[in-house]
Amino acid sequence: MTGTPRFSIARLAILAMGAGALVLGVSVPVIYGVSRVSAPAALVVALLAVALAIAVMGIVANRVVDRAVDAESTDPGTTDPETQAASDDTSRPAPPATGDETR
Numbered sequence: 364m365t366g367t368p369r370f371s372i373a374r375l376a377i378l379a380m381g382a383g384a385l386v387l388g389v390s391v392p393v394i395y396g397v398s399r400v401s402a403p404a405a406l407v408v409a410l411l412a413v414a415l416a417i418a419v420m421g422i423v424a425n426r427v428v429d430r431a432v433d434a435e436s437t438d439p440g441t442t443d444p445e446t447q448a449a450s451d452d453t454s455r456p457a458p459p460a461t462g463d464e465t466r
Contacts (some may be wrong), residue, residue, distance in 0.1 A: 370431035375424060382423040383416040390415070 369370035398405035 370428070371436070375427050378427055379420040379424045383420040383435050386416040387412060 390408070394405050394409050394412065397408050
């Protein structure tokens with residue numbers, strides 16, 4: 364990748380689904396081997412493989428999003444003027460006096 368890293372839904376989907384597919388691809392021979400010994404055990408291994416694939420997809424998705432957020436927050440060229448103005452207290456007018464300031 365060249366240039367500044369940017370968030371992409373397509374990249375997120377490809378990486379997350381690829382990680383899940385990799386887990387399932389690795390688990391197929393294990394499931395096949397276990398199925399030769401015991402069908403119920405193979406079912407349990409298959410269910411564990413699906414759960415592991417879902418967990419891996421979530422972990423990969425979180426890492427991709429965190430990396431994109433960190434890259435955008437440290438990039439000085441992507442400062443949003445509205446966000447910067449909202450964080451600056453001098454850009455907002457003072458609230459009107461209500462007379463309760465002495466309490």
